[in-house]
Amino acid sequence: MTKYEAALEYGAYALVLTDRDGRLLHRWVRNPGLAAVMDGIGVAAGTTMDESTVGTTSLVAMLTGRPEMIRGPEHFSEKFRDFSCSSAPIVHPVNRRLLGSVSLICRLGDTAPIMLPWIIEFVGAVEDALRARASRREQRLLDAYTTHNRDARRPVVALDSSTIITNAAAARLLGGVDQSLLWEHARRSLVDRSTGPSTLTLPNGEVVTVDCRAVSSDEHDSGAVLMLRSAAPRRRGEGSSAIAAQSGELPRLVGRSDSWQTLCRQAAGVRGGTSPVLVTGESGTGRLAVAQALQGWHDVRVIDAADASSRGRKKWCRDLASELDGSGVSVVIRHVDLLAPPLALAAVAVLRRASPVRLLGTAERAGVESARHNALMDSFVSVLDVPPLRDRLDDLPVLLAAFTDRASGGRADLEWMPETVQALSRVDWPGNLSSLDALVRRVVAGRSTGRRIGVADLPPEYLTRRARRPLASLEQTEAHAILAALRAAGGNKNQAALSLGIARSTLYRKVRALGLDLSSTVY
Known part of the structure; x- marks a missing residue:
């Protein structure tokens, strides 16, 4: 038993993990009395604890970028005034992106000075583990690249969502190709379990055949090795646009x-x-x-x-x-x-x-x-x-860019993130390009800040339409209402259930029955 497990086993403490938007992802608490109290005030998985929802809590640490401790009356919300909480932000040790936070919570009477140093040390251990995992991931990617890079004349690429390794032949062939384009193609091949080479048209108009192989069969996103070959010579006069x-x-x-x-x-x-x-x-x-x-x-x-x-x-x-x-x-x-x-x-x-x-x-x-x-x-x-658009899913990135440019009059510098493009590739498009154009105009018209368009920026009905199974029309209406309520409640399932007039357990049951995937939805 580690010292961290001992603190939870023998003390009246709860450990809480949130994402970067303050949504509670997981809660560890061994003390039955504390667990019951926390259930009573809604501190459970799915609850949104960001400042805009519940006021000042120790999650202000994600705004300040440093560990914070909030005791009893210092909380904004009355229901938290019987508790003390120390929190620290989790920052990825490689790309320095904010991932979320970890908090240690106890009753006000059990507050101890050691809580803040404890949570700082705990987050340090988490970041060390992330650093080691990133190092292992990169090493595994390098090993896969080395295994397949036997002939320097043949273009070979090894990549995942954050790293790309190429030999000189691949670098000459790909030029300034966006890594997200290659990774999206690789992910689609891995998810579809495609066998044999596929074709990919590069932004400069050149067609290449791609033999895609997973780095590891254990993780679907562990990376891929792409062995490339030019499928046809580039026609004279072609530029760097996909037009x-x-x-x-x-x-x-x-x-x-x-x-x-x-x-x-x-x-x-x-x-x-x-x-x-x-x-x-x-x-x-x-x-x-x-x-x-x-x-x-x-x-x-x-x-x-x-x-x-x-x-x-x-x-x-x-x-x-x-x-x-x-x-x-x-x-x-x-x-x-x-x-x-x-x-x-x-x-x-x-x-x-x-x-x-x-x-x-x-x-x-x-x-x-x-x-x-x-x-x-x-x-x-x-x-x-x-x-039809369902047969042109490889065109989604360039179509989104073209429709966005037209919808904004060429003034908006907006970027559709790879995960958003991937989500849209799972949508059924009965209206084809007309439906896609309508979505782009709606998203562009609703934007006020930020240039990156993520999954959270998609209207709720598009998240419904990418459900894991086809939904009947009545189910579509029900799923749309659930997603709209969750968005209005900032992801707080308890508030969403109240707004829908149903119990939270009923909400969970309906989400499961409808096959909705909320895991990649950020509110």
Whole structure:
């Protein structure tokens, strides 16, 4: 038994661990009477003890950066005035980030001068253990790198969330590639238990094949070794941006995933031509933007077939004829598949009478897949199918950056953290890019300070939608209400349960039943 265990075993003390936001993560207390009293005042796992919630406590140590001791009446809250508490912040010994705090709590009558030195020594032991663990982790990463770096001509990278080791060949290949991009790709491969090489498109447009191997099978985040190989030579003229325009394919549109690059290669064969092209795909995938990009966004006129029913057949045909008036123009007919057969025939007649223009269209599916015949659909020579967002998850970082730049007018210097991108990669996106764009606009509009966008900045419903299992509509509503209540209560499950009108035990039971993952949510 260590001296720390002895203090808890034979003394009326409780040891409390919190995260950096003051949320109580764990409580160790052997004295039954003290445990009962602490339960009575809500000092239990899940409770938020930060100053904005309960006023002055010894957790002010995380604000001052030094150990603090608060005795009885010095507490702001009346319910804590029968207790004394000494706390010290836990700072990571390598990156110097604040991790949380450790506190020693007792009844006011049991207060002892030794409490503050005891907690300082205890935190010192914790930080020593973190330093040793970091050293072992880095050594294990170095050992894995050394094992696989047998041929200096072959690019090899060993990395985890905080460390990266490369040989000269990998350094030349990767250039200034962000470590988070490589680590996110590695994590996804490890979590999916992918076998065999995968492909990764670097920000400079170069495609590499990646053979990813876990450093250790014991820990999913222990690190990975990436063995790289250039999949195709870089095309001349490509710059350092992921924007497809720089490869001469789809200007203003971004993407680097395999499915997006496949679309760009197909689009290269019909871009800027004169043959009619139909762009298909799910709603919200960006079909119209792809159609406009095919013509370089120059003099592209748009008419929506969805408006035909409200405008009337004759009025809509006149509007179509008006859009066709002019030389060198291109016309996009949106939602071609929604035209009724008689109106589709009328549109074909209007197109035949007009001066030569390039006809482009958008639809959910090609004509042969449509339930009813549409004569206008037969006019298209080529079909491009735009992939849904679920098939473009590798594009999330560049899509988020592009949407953020647009939502802020290019003025906000905001960064989506890797853990946030990873959380969004687990979300079902029924609205595809439209849903992602709406999320970005909402997050950007709600920001006042800070440039880093973390998981805590996501709206509650997005945390619901990344639950561990699919939820029915009624369950979605219930899960959204629970997450909203937790956010309003700053993560305090007791307050959240009270606001919902349920017992705290019921709240825990519902969280488990709904499969909600609150472990990575910071309030």
